[in-house]
Structure formats: C-alpha cells, structure tokens
Amino acid sequence: MNSGPVELPPAEYAPPLSKRASNPAHFGLRKIERREWWLWGSAVVVTLLLTLGIVSFVLPMATSPFRRFDELHMSLAVRGLIGLILLFDVHVVYQQYQIRSIRRRLNERDELFRLITEKAADMIAVVDTSGRRVYNSPSYERIMGYSPEELGATSSLEQIHPDDREKIKAAAAEASRSGVGRRIEYRMRHKDGSWRVLESTASTILDAKGNVNKLVIVNRDITDRKGAEIALQEYQIHLEELVEMRTAELTKANEQLERDITERNRVQQELTRKVEELARSNADLEQFAYVASHDLQEPLRMVISYTQLLARRYRGKLDASADEFIGFAVDGASRMQQLIQDLLSYSRLTIRGKALQFTETGAACNAALENLRESIKDSNAEVSVGPLPKVLADATQLAQLFQNLIGNAIKYRNKRRPEIHVDARPNGNDWVFSVKDNGIGIEPQYFERIFQMFQRLHTRKDYSGTGIGLAICRKIIERHGGKIWVESQSGKGSTFLFTIPRAEKMEK
Amino acid sequence: MTSKPIEILLVEDNPGDVRLTLEAFKEAEVLNNFTVMNDGVEALAYLRREGQHAKAVQPELILLDLNLPRKDGREVLAEIKADERLMNIPVIVLTTSAAEEDIAMAYSRHANCYITKPADLDQFLRVVHSIESFWLTLVKLPSR
Numbered sequence: 042m043n044s045g046p047v048e049l050p051p052a053e054y055a056p057p058l059s060k061r062a063s064n065p066a067h068f069g070l071r072k073i074e075r076r077e078w079w080l081w082g083s084a085v086v087v088t089l090l091l092t093l094g095i096v097s098f099v100l101p102m103a104t105s106p107f108r109r110f111d112e113l114h115m116s117l118a119v120r121g122l123i124g125l126i127l128l129f130d131v132h133v134v135y136q137q138y139q140i141r142s143i144r145r146r147l148n149e150r151d152e153l154f155r156l157i158t159e160k161a162a163d164m165i166a167v168v169d170t171s172g173r174r175v176y177n178s179p180s181y182e183r184i185m186g187y188s189p190e191e192l193g194a195t196s197s198l199e200q201i202h203p204d205d206r207e208k209i210k211a212a213a214a215e216a217s218r219s220g221v222g223r224r225i226e227y228r229m230r231h232k233d234g235s236w237r238v239l240e241s242t243a244s245t246i247l248d249a250k251g252n253v254n255k256l257v258i259v260n261r262d263i264t265d266r267k268g269a270e271i272a273l274q275e276y277q278i279h280l281e282e283l284v285e286m287r288t289a290e291l292t293k294a295n296e297q298l299e300r301d302i303t304e305r306n307r308v309q310q311e312l313t314r315k316v317e318e319l320a321r322s323n324a325d326l327e328q329f330a331y332v333a334s335h336d337l338q339e340p341l342r343m344v345i346s347y348t349q350l351l352a353r354r355y356r357g358k359l360d361a362s363a364d365e366f367i368g369f370a371v372d373g374a375s376r377m378q379q380l381i382q383d384l385l386s387y388s389r390l391t392i393r394g395k396a397l398q399f400t401e402t403g404a405a406c407n408a409a410l411e412n413l414r415e416s417i418k419d420s421n422a423e424v425s426v427g428p429l430p431k432v433l434a435d436a437t438q439l440a441q442l443f444q445n446l447i448g449n450a451i452k453y454r455n456k457r458r459p460e461i462h463v464d465a466r467p468n469g470n471d472w473v474f475s476v477k478d479n480g481i482g483i484e485p486q487y488f489e490r491i492f493q494m495f496q497r498l499h500t501r502k503d504y505s506g507t508g509i510g511l512a513i514c515r516k517i518i519e520r521h522g523g524k525i526w527v528e529s530q531s532g533k534g535s536t537f538l539f540t541i542p543r544a545e546k547m548e549k
Numbered sequence: 550m551t552s553k554p555i556e557i558l559l560v561e562d563n564p565g566d567v568r569l570t571l572e573a574f575k576e577a578e579v580l581n582n583f584t585v586m587n588d589g590v591e592a593l594a595y596l597r598r599e600g601q602h603a604k605a606v607q608p609e610l611i612l613l614d615l616n617l618p619r620k621d622g623r624e625v626l627a628e629i630k631a632d633e634r635l636m637n638i639p640v641i642v643l644t645t646s647a648a649e650e651d652i653a654m655a656y657s658r659h660a661n662c663y664i665t666k667p668a669d670l671d672q673f674l675r676v677v678h679s680i681e682s683f684w685l686t687l688v689k690l691p692s693r
Contacts, residue, residue: 338645338668339563342645343563343566343569345668345669346569346668346669346670346673349669349670349671350670353670378668
C-alpha cells in the first residue's frame with residue numbers, strides 16, 4: 042500500500058456551516074419550548090383568574106347582606122369561570138397537538154438523519170478542537186467495524202496509521218485556520234487489523250462568537266479504488282514490461298530473420314551460380330561431345346579409308362596374318378565410327394532439339410514403323426498400335442524414340458514370331474505409353490543399366506549395336522518431362538513404359 | 550572421245566584426302582590430270598594465274614573442300630562464282646560436312662553440286678565413280 046503522502050487537487054470550496062443551516066432539529070425544539078411556555082403562561086393566568094373568581098365569590102357571601110343580588114352575580118361568575126376553564130382546555134389541547142406534530146416531524150427527521158449517517162457510503166465524524174471524537178456516524182461500524190461508542194471512547198488519531206498522523210494534524214490545523222478543509226488520503230486500521238485507505242474532507246463548525254468549535258470530517262473508503270488504481274498502475278507497468286519484452290523478442294526475431302534472409306539470399310545466389318555453372322558445364326559438355334565427335338570423324342575417315350584401301354589392294358598379297366590384322370583394323374575403325382556417330386546423335390538431342398509442339402504421337406509412331414518397314418518384314422513381326430494421344434513433343438525425337446523401342450523389340454526377339462503392341466493410357470497428369478514385346482526379356486538387375494550410354498548385355502556376335510539406343514530414349518523422354526522404365530520377365534518379353542505430361546489443357 | 554585428259558583442280562589441305570581422291574580417280578576410265586592446291590589463297594592465285602601460277606592451265610572442273618587454311622572454301626567458292634573468267638567452271642563441293650547450313654550456303658553461292666565424303670572406302674569409290682561418269686563423261690563441259 043502506498044504510504045507516501047498523496048498529492049491531491051485542492052478541495053472544492055466547502056462553506057463553513059452557517060447558523061441558519063446549523064440544525065433544523067434545534068429549530069423544532071425551540072418551537073416546542075415556546076409552545077410549552079405559552080401553556081405554562083396560560084395555566085398561570087387561568088389559575089390566577091380562577092383564584093380571583095373564587096375569592097370574589099366567597100368574600101361577598103360572608104360579608105354582604107344583599108343575598109339575592111349576590112345570587113344573580115354568582116350565577117354569572119360561575120358561568121364566566123366555566124367558560125374560562127373550557128377556553129383554557131381548548132388552548133391546552135391545541136398546544137399539545139402542535140407539540141405532538143412538531144415532535145413527530147422531529148422524530149422523522151431524526152430517523153432520516155440516523156438512516157443517512159448509518160447507510161451513507163461516507164463516514165461522518167465530528168471532532169472538537171482538542172481532537173476528541175464528538176460524533177461518529179453509524180456507518181463507521183459497517184465500513185470500519187467500530188461502533189460509534191467504541192470510537193467515541195478513543196482519540197481521533199488512535200486508529201490512524203502512525204505515518205499519516207502528522208498529515209492529518211496538519212490538515213486539521215489548516216482547516217481550523219482557513220475554515221476550508223483540504224482533501225487528504227490516509228490509512229485507518231479496520232477493526233479486523235487490516236489497513237483501509239480513506240479519503241477525507243474536513244469542514245468547520247463555528248461557535249456563536251465565530252471561532253472554530255468543531256470539525257466535521259467526511260471520510261470515504263477508497264481502498265478498493267486505490268487497490269484498483271494500484272493494480273492498474275502495476276498492470277500498466279506490467280504491460281510496459283510486456284511490451285518491452287515483446288519488442289525485444291521481436292527485435293531479436295527480426296534480426297534472426299534478417300540473418301536468415303541474408304543466409305537464404307546467399308544460398309540462393311550460390312544456387313543460382315551453381316545452376317548457371319551446371320547449365321554452362323552441360324552446354325560445354327554437349328558442345329564438346331558434338332565438336333569432338335564431329336572433328337573425330339575426319340581422322341577416323343582417314344583410318345577407315347586407308348585400312349580399307351590396304352585391304353582392297355593387298356589382301357592375299359601379303360601373308361595370312363597381315364590379312365587378319367587388316368581385318369581387325371578395319372573392324373575396329375568401323376566400330377569407332379559407329380560409336381562416334383551415336384555420340385553425335387546423342388549430343389544432338391539437346392543441341393539440335395526442336396521446340397516442343399502439339400504432336401500426334403500416332404503419326405510419330407507411324408513414321409517409326411515406316412523406317413522399320415524392312416526389319417518388320419524380315420522378322421515377320423506383328424505390330425499393333427492402340428489409340429495414341431496428342432502431346433507436347435518434338436515430333437522427330439518422338440519418332441526416334443518409337444523407332445528405337447520398336448526396333449529393339451524386333452532385334453531382341455525370341456524364336457517365336459515377334460508380337461509388338463504399342464499403347465497409351467492416361468494416369469494422373471501424364472500419359473503412360475507402353476511398347477510391349479514377346480522377346481527374350483531382361484533380367485531385373487539390368488533394368489537400370491540398359492538406359493546408360495554404351496551399356497550392352499550381349500556380345501556383338503549375338504546382337505550388333507553400340508548400346509546407345511535406350512540412352513537416347515531416356516534423354517528424349519527427360520527432355521519431354523517424363524520418365525522411362527522397363528518391366529520384364531526374362532524369356533517372356535519386355536514392356537518399355539514411358540510418360541509424357543498430358544497437354545489437353547493447353548489445346549484449348 | 551578425245552584423248553586429251555580432263556584438267557581437274559583439287560583444293561584440299563589434307564594429304565590423306567588428296568591421296569585418296571587421287572587414288573580413287575586413278576581407277577577411273579577417263580584420263581584426268583590433277584592439280585592440287587592446299588589452301589584457298591593458293592587456289593585463287595592459281596585460277597587467276599597470279600605470281601608463280603602465270604602459266605597455269607585453266608581447270609575444267611574444281612573439287613573444293615570447305616575447311617581450308619588461310620581462306621576457306623566458302624570464300625573461295627564465292628570469289629570463283631563472282632569472277633567472270635571463272636564462274637563457268639563447275640565447282641563440286643566435296644567435304645566431310647553434312648551440315649544443312651553448309652549445304653544451303655554452297656548452293657546459294659552457286660556451287661554446281663555438293664557431296665559429303667563418305668567414310669567408307671567403297672562408298673567413296675562409288676562417289677568418285679559417280680563424279681567421273683557424270684561430270685567427266687556424261688556432262689558437256691563449256692570448254693569442250
């Protein structure tokens with residue numbers, strides 16, 4: 042609880058209690074007194090008049106000789122007295138009635154005062170100049186736990202917090218001097234021992250000479266308000282701390298974020314650089330492969346031509362070994378030429394590849410079949426083609442793809458008549474094409490290897506070729522954004538499958 | 550048929566190719582007389598009878614390779630076909646290049662034909678034989 046003096050705004054102007062407004066109850070009591078005085082006065086007058094009447098009646102009876110005359114007078118006197126008594130009675134009843142009604146009003150006002158002081162949210166105390174409690178409103182009991190009697194038996198400072206006593210004395214002195222009380226806050230001990238914060242305003246009561254006689258102090262319990270204020274202050278402080286904390290956290294998070302962004306940018310740049318490097322390196326490699334294979338052709342042509350010229354001019358003219366050597370040289374040179382040509386066509390796939398266009402795969406397949414017409418005829422192969430879709434493709438490469446796959450299906454045939462089926466089915470966002478044969482099949486351990494460049498599973502004696510065909514197929518499919526793989530059972534046949542993204546949407 | 554051999558200018562820098570061409574033409578039935586120039590500058594000097602080639606014989610047919618030192622076959626072809634004294638000599642481009650742009654370039658500069666040298670000797674001999682039977686036998690050349 043805040044024990045320091047609390048700075049308060051100057052109290053509103055509170056006029057000292059004037060004589061006019063001193064006490065309405067007092068005014069009522071005076072009225073009663075006046076009316077009682079009137080009663081007593083009239084009673085004395087009536088008694089005197091009665092005594093006078095009786096005396097004037099008795100004296101003539103004893104002394105006067107004029108009896109008849111006296112009888113007449115007596116009758117008049119008795120009537121006069123009876124009338125006087127009746128008049129007096131009426132006067133008494135009237136005055137009593139007035140007194141009663143004034144008392145009732147007084148009682149009502151008393152009751153109202155009691156209720157006000159008892160039920161009021163504020164506690165009202167009247168202390169005299171020596172600090173003695175003269176009056177304590179019943180509301181003290183409800184708010185502070187002390188009955189007015191308990192308080193009346195103690196000094197006005199007894200329940201006040203020791204630290205606040207000086208403040209109160211100063212305020213009381215000031216109020217006495219200026220007649221205007223200042224609003225102060227102080228702590229007062231509740232009967233249960235807890236400290237309550239009170240806000241009080243003092244005003245003065247002057248005596249008949251105009252000197253300060255008493256102080257009226259109105260106290261209000263502001264503990265809850267004070268607590269709320271303090272809680273609010275604490276909450277504000279807490280809020281500020283929270284805000285500071287959050288700000289600090291946010292700053293930290295921001296810094297981290299900035300660091301992250303910097304790092305990400307760096308990684309991004311690194312990645313971009315790597316991608317560029319890779320693209321350049323790929324381009325270099327392709328250029329190299331193209332140039333190398335192209336330029337290798339020239340000296341190779343020399344080797345081939347001259348070994349062939351040797352063979353042509355000197356076969357049979359040297360010894361048998363020479364013929365054999367020449368044969369190997371010719372064969373080796375020819376194979377090398379084939380390899381170089383394959384390498385050249387492989388590297389051409391990207392260098393000379395055309396932009397992908399909307400293409401009828403059926404037409405590409407037919408072109409491949411047209412190129413393979415001789416070998417289909419020779420092998421008596423039966424080739425069936427299902428309905429094929431339109432896709433985004435390089436038509437030439439697509440034809441080459443079909444030609445390589447169907448060509449392989451014929452080449453690696455069994456003793457049976459080759460049966461080849463080309464088909465396509467939609468699967469998600471792709472078309473899955475299949476080239477199925479009933480040939481020699483492939484063992485599972487070679488499923489991946491067959492797609493690598495110059496990888497072969499057979500001797501040249503059994504099956505010719507350099508092993509470029511499926512590598513070219515894979516490169517073509519990768520260029521088209523698809524995959525290629527094989528499903529096969531050795532001896533029963535193979536199915537080569539590849540995907541190309543569906544392009545129906547782009548048609549519209 | 551005249552017995553006078555046909556004058557042929559072979560512009561080719563590769564001695565292997567020169568010899569091979571000469572060997573192939575050796576088996577030809579038509580008499581021929583080869584002059585060989587190894588680069589484009591020399592070839593043009595010979596054709597224009599410049600310098601040491603003042604007494605050069607005007608060839609009746611030119612076999613021109615495209616890849617030559619100093620001045621390559623493309624420029625030589627363009628200069629021949631721009632020269633009034635030389636433009637009527639048939640030029641056969643005989644090269645290893647099968648590139649489409651080379652073929653298009655050659656014909657746009659008025660090459661009389663374009664032949665890619667086959668690697669295989671038998672095929673090369675067949676090509677030479679075709680040249681012989683067409684250009685040296687069938688075709689009437691301007692000077693004759």
